[in-house]
Amino acid sequence: MNRTRIIFFVVILLAVLIVAGSFLWRWLSQQQEVTAPVKGKLEVRIVCALPVEPWVQEAARQFNAEKHTLEGQPIEVSVVPMDGLTAMSRYEQEALLIDGRVPTAWIPDSRYLVELVNVTYKERLGRDVFLTDGEYRARPLATSIFVWGIYASRAEVLTGKYGQIDWQVIHDAAIAKGGWPELGGNPDWGYFKLVVPNPRRNVGGLAAMVAAAGEYYDRTSIDVSDVTNPDFQRWLGELMGSMTDLSSGAYTVEDLALFGYSTGDGGQLLESDLLVNMAGIQTRWADPLVIVYPKYVTWFDFPFTVWIGPETTALEKNAALEFEKYLLSPEIQQVAAQRGLRPANLSVPVTGEGSLFVQWQDQGAQPIVPRTSAMRSPDREVLLALLRWFDLNVAQR
Amino acid sequence: MTQRKSSGKIAVLLLIALLGLLGACFACWGLFRAVQPEVVPETLPRAPALTVAFSPEKEALFSRLVEQFNAQGFETSEGQRMVIETLRLEPEAMMDPALRGEFQAMTPDSSIWLSQLDQAWMDQQGNQVPLVGETVRYAVSPVVIAMWEDVAQSMGHPQRSIGWEDILAKAQSDPNFKWSHPSTSSASGLLATLAVFYAGTDKTRGLTAEDAQSQATLDYVAAIEKTVRYYGEGEWAVVQQVLEKGRSYLDAFVCQEQLVVYFNQRSDDKLVAIYPKEGSLWEDHPLALLETQDLTAYQRLVFSRFRDYLLSPEAQMLVLSHGYRPADLNISLDDPSSPITAANGVDPTEPQTALQIPSASVIEVVRNVWWYTKRHTNVYLVVDTSGSMEGQKLTSAQEALLIFVDQIKGDAERVGLVEFSSRVNNIVALDELGRNRAELIATIDALEAEGDTALLDGIYAAYVRLQELNDTERINAIVAMTDGRENNSNISLWQLTEEMKRGNEAGVPVVVFCIAFGSDADYSTLEIIAQSTDGQVREGDLETIQQLYKILSTYF
Numbered sequence: 001m002n003r004t005r006i007i008f009f010v011v012i013l014l015a016v017l018i019v020a021g022s023f024l025w026r027w028l029s030q031q032q033e034v035t036a037p038v039k040g041k042l043e044v045r046i047v048c049a050l051p052v053e054p055w056v057q058e059a060a061r062q063f064n065a066e067k068h069t070l071e072g073q074p075i076e077v078s079v080v081p082m083d084g085l086t087a088m089s090r091y092e093q094e095a096l097l098i099d100g101r102v103p104t105a106w107i108p109d110s111r112y113l114v115e116l117v118n119v120t121y122k123e124r125l126g127r128d129v130f131l132t133d134g135e136y137r138a139r140p141l142a143t144s145i146f147v148w149g150i151y152a153s154r155a156e157v158l159t160g161k162y163g164q165i166d167w168q169v170i171h172d173a174a175i176a177k178g179g180w181p182e183l184g185g186n187p188d189w190g191y192f193k194l195v196v197p198n199p200r201r202n203v204g205g206l207a208a209m210v211a212a213a214g215e216y217y218d219r220t221s222i223d224v225s226d227v228t229n230p231d232f233q234r235w236l237g238e239l240m241g242s243m244t245d246l247s248s249g250a251y252t253v254e255d256l257a258l259f260g261y262s263t264g265d266g267g268q269l270l271e272s273d274l275l276v277n278m279a280g281i282q283t284r285w286a287d288p289l290v291i292v293y294p295k296y297v298t299w300f301d302f303p304f305t306v307w308i309g310p311e312t313t314a315l316e317k318n319a320a321l322e323f324e325k326y327l328l329s330p331e332i333q334q335v336a337a338q339r340g341l342r343p344a345n346l347s348v349p350v351t352g353e354g355s356l357f358v359q360w361q362d363q364g365a366q367p368i369v370p371r372t373s374a375m376r377s378p379d380r381e382v383l384l385a386l387l388r389w390f391d392l393n394v395a396q397r
Numbered sequence: 398m399t400q401r402k403s404s405g406k407i408a409v410l411l412l413i414a415l416l417g418l419l420g421a422c423f424a425c426w427g428l429f430r431a432v433q434p435e436v437v438p439e440t441l442p443r444a445p446a447l448t449v450a451f452s453p454e455k456e457a458l459f460s461r462l463v464e465q466f467n468a469q470g471f472e473t474s475e476g477q478r479m480v481i482e483t484l485r486l487e488p489e490a491m492m493d494p495a496l497r498g499e500f501q502a503m504t505p506d507s508s509i510w511l512s513q514l515d516q517a518w519m520d521q522q523g524n525q526v527p528l529v530g531e532t533v534r535y536a537v538s539p540v541v542i543a544m545w546e547d548v549a550q551s552m553g554h555p556q557r558s559i560g561w562e563d564i565l566a567k568a569q570s571d572p573n574f575k576w577s578h579p580s581t582s583s584a585s586g587l588l589a590t591l592a593v594f595y596a597g598t599d600k601t602r603g604l605t606a607e608d609a610q611s612q613a614t615l616d617y618v619a620a621i622e623k624t625v626r627y628y629g630e631g632e633w634a635v636v637q638q639v640l641e642k643g644r645s646y647l648d649a650f651v652c653q654e655q656l657v658v659y660f661n662q663r664s665d666d667k668l669v670a671i672y673p674k675e676g677s678l679w680e681d682h683p684l685a686l687l688e689t690q691d692l693t694a695y696q697r698l699v700f701s702r703f704r705d706y707l708l709s710p711e712a713q714m715l716v717l718s719h720g721y722r723p724a725d726l727n728i729s730l731d732d733p734s735s736p737i738t739a740a741n742g743v744d745p746t747e748p749q750t751a752l753q754i755p756s757a758s759v760i761e762v763v764r765n766v767w768w769y770t771k772r773h774t775n776v777y778l779v780v781d782t783s784g785s786m787e788g789q790k791l792t793s794a795q796e797a798l799l800i801f802v803d804q805i806k807g808d809a810e811r812v813g814l815v816e817f818s819s820r821v822n823n824i825v826a827l828d829e830l831g832r833n834r835a836e837l838i839a840t841i842d843a844l845e846a847e848g849d850t851a852l853l854d855g856i857y858a859a860y861v862r863l864q865e866l867n868d869t870e871r872i873n874a875i876v877a878m879t880d881g882r883e884n885n886s887n888i889s890l891w892q893l894t895e896e897m898k899r900g901n902e903a904g905v906p907v908v909v910f911c912i913a914f915g916s917d918a919d920y921s922t923l924e925i926i927a928q929s930t931d932g933q934v935r936e937g938d939l940e941t942i943q944q945l946y947k948i949l950s951t952y953f
């Protein structure tokens with residue numbers, strides 16, 4: 001074989017090697033592209049109650065940006081806002097899916113919603129789907145209590161006539177046939193309008209009814225016989241008859257702020273929601289809002305609850321716990337306080353920098369909850385009885 | 398020497414071969430890329446956009462918001478462009494497509510529709526899981542009674558609060574007072590209807606299904622509804638007509654506050670918003686995600702991003718600039734750029750109180766009962782069957798006429814038909830639809846095109862019959878359609894319009910709606926006819942004629 005031929009074969013061989021190499025390189029890089037996102041990312045899908053959703057959403061964005069990892073895999077948190085009752089109903093129907101998958105964790109408004117879901121699943125599967133103790137137990141992230149939020153002009157008339165504001169006073173105002181003129185208020189105000197969330201759409205409505213029952217019976221614990229008592233139901237019916245609008249999704253502080261005194265003179269609402277909206281209400285409506293603390297309080301504790309079913313992996317569950325730890329860190333708890341929530345981490349004061357409790361003290365906000373009686377968490381049968389009563393007597397009115 | 402020459406040759410050959418090799422590599426690479434164009438789309442499939450149905454009265458604002466959102470070029474973390482598509486639908490017409498999953502989000506004029514939708518969805522699914530998911534409000538506007546400033550002043554405004562009962566008393570006592578509210582297919586119409594039912598029961602809260610169906614309420618509502626000039630396709634269309642025709646069109650009408658601002662920004666005349674003393678109601682324009690099984694993660698993400706965008710300061714200022722009250726409470730209505738001012742006929746401190754919204758089931762009863770208490774109609778359809786209508790035109794017109802007859806709800810409305818070509822050929826006498834529906838349908842099916850165009854004679858024939866009937870209780874109207882130029886009538890245009898003006902003053906007022914079908918229709922003649930009766934002219938073609946008849950049916 002002469003030199004020319006050798007060179008010729010060398011060149012051909014080189015050409016084949018280069019082309020084959022380039023194909024191989026491209027194939028490998030494609031394989032990497034396809035497999036990397038699936039294998040590398042730990043997705044934490046969280047269904048979150050509406051009052052804390054802005055805070056949790058912001059924390060999730062920050063958490064994702066900080067690129068937290070677990071066992072070398074990056075954690076990515078996504079948050080889907082959903083009212084606690086809606087989420088509970090979807091869990092019970094096994095219809096709560098995010099991107100076709102069961103959420104990794106749930107932050108409902110209150111721990112009693114978790115218990116209700118557990119009861120349903122226990123009947124169906126013979127076991128809990130959320131744990132109440134151990135590493136994966138539900139842990140409160142922050143609390144917020146239900147307080148009276150009333151337009152100042154209206155509160156002045158009520159306290160002038162009755163000396164205080166409580167459920168009985170609100171009841172008497174609600175049944176005043178002549179409306180505000182009869183109570184000593186301005187005729188243009190129409191009749192007294194109570195703001196309580198629609199309990200079918202916002203679990204805050206149930207909390208308000210439980211608080212009303214507590215005050216009606218003057219005790220912290222109520223049972224089914226209490227809420228099915230005809231005298232109580234008539235009283236509650238008269239009270240709820242002064243609600244203006246049950247058609248909207250929530251009928252909460254947002255409505256009180258957006259539609260002003262036209263649709264609601266006041267109501268028992270979540271303290272954090274009221275505090276967040278105080279400035280807006282003053283900007284939009286000439287009349288400011290005042291906060292009054294009730295004798296019997298109900299509250300939300302927003303527990304971080306990890307789904308323990310086999311639909312999520314152990315690593316995903318642990319990634320959820322990482323985010324839970326992050327939410328309970330002093331820095332993020334401080335942000336919660338700035339949003340009017342009372343931090344679960346007791347090392348974080350509610351009076352820190354930017355505290356809404358301090359800002360709105362003149363309007364009645366109190367950093368330390370005054371001496372009140374906390375209502376015991378109602379059991380499932382009480383809640384169901386209240387919901388049934390509401391459906392038949394208020395929603396169908 | 399020979400060896401050096403040979404080495405040089407080899408080097409040249411080697412160089413050529415290497416260059417060839419490089420060329421071959423590039424060619425192979427190019428060929429490879431050319432045959433692999435689907436690689437990128439395979440890993441990033443184009444996701445279906447988020448489709449949002451919106452109600453027509455906020456088209457100007459909503460289209461602008463969507464346009465600006467799409468222009469931002471937002472992307473998902475996977476690099477997919479976030480895109481929103483829109484669908485313009487009357488709120489009532491959103492219900493069925495929403496149940497069928499034809500769009501993933503909706504923004505009707507009021508949350509009332511969301512309750513109705515959830516109710517229908519749960520009935521359909523047989524469970525208690527709602528369809529309506531995350532909901533956000535980005536703009537609100539109270540429902541008001543828009544009235545010319547001097548008319549309002551004559552009723553005591555602004556010193557005295559005016560209420561629904563004042564409007565209703567005025568309408569009953571003054572036959573020249575013209576007022577209207579949209580039908581119950583839009584929130585302002587539904588809310589106005591609720592207000593009338595409340596007035597009929599002397600309540601401002603606690604309206605029950607029994608209240609709505611009691612004979613006393615029905616009699617009261619029917620008496621009030623008889624004073625309504627006519628209904629219509631919605632508040633947006635009414636404002637357009639008032640802008641076009643001015644004071645002669647209506648003295649008062651029900652709409653959202655934003656449209657009063659809109660009008661006053663474009664007219665030298667001035668409307669004022671009356672916030673009824675018994676209580677107003679709100680259009681809250683919710684944007685709601687529909688939790689259907691087919692909702693994709695991408696669509697959920699786009700909704701979330703769009704929600705954030707709608708609540709951004711930039712979007713909220715746009716909302717305010719259009720005369721809506723923004724959801725962002727930090728934006729003051731006293732902002733120097735705010736159009737919510739007394740100069741624009743509105744008052745940011747109002748309304749003081751609101752009527753109670755009944756449950757979805759009571760609202761449904763009110764809507765159903767309203768059809769029986771509303772002002773009924775005597776309407777003649779005047780149809781051109783001249784030779785130029787032959788072919789597809791006649792077929793489309795026939796379909797449109799059938800749709801019109803189908804859209805008129807209940808059997809109590811009276812409909813007649815006058816068919817003309819060279820002369821008036823055929824008349825189906827005016828009668829309640831319960832009695833002549835079959836005859837109307839058979840006549841429409843049998844229409845044939847030939848001859849000239851005796852448009853004026855056709856309208857006159859219908860007009861004379863309506864005047865002879867002398868029914869002041871009902872809305873009297875003619876819907877005349879032609880595709881050509883008048884060329885064969887016995888009556889002249891001048892005679893016809895003078896006759897109608899005289900007749901409308903001395904007898905029953907008859908409104909003529911004209912449809913100019915196709916580009917050859919004589920629009921100016923139709924406009925003269927419509928104007929003489931405070932009516933309207935609409936242009937239609939093969940594509941729009943059916944929708945046009947459907948819209949006109951809402952006036953009755």
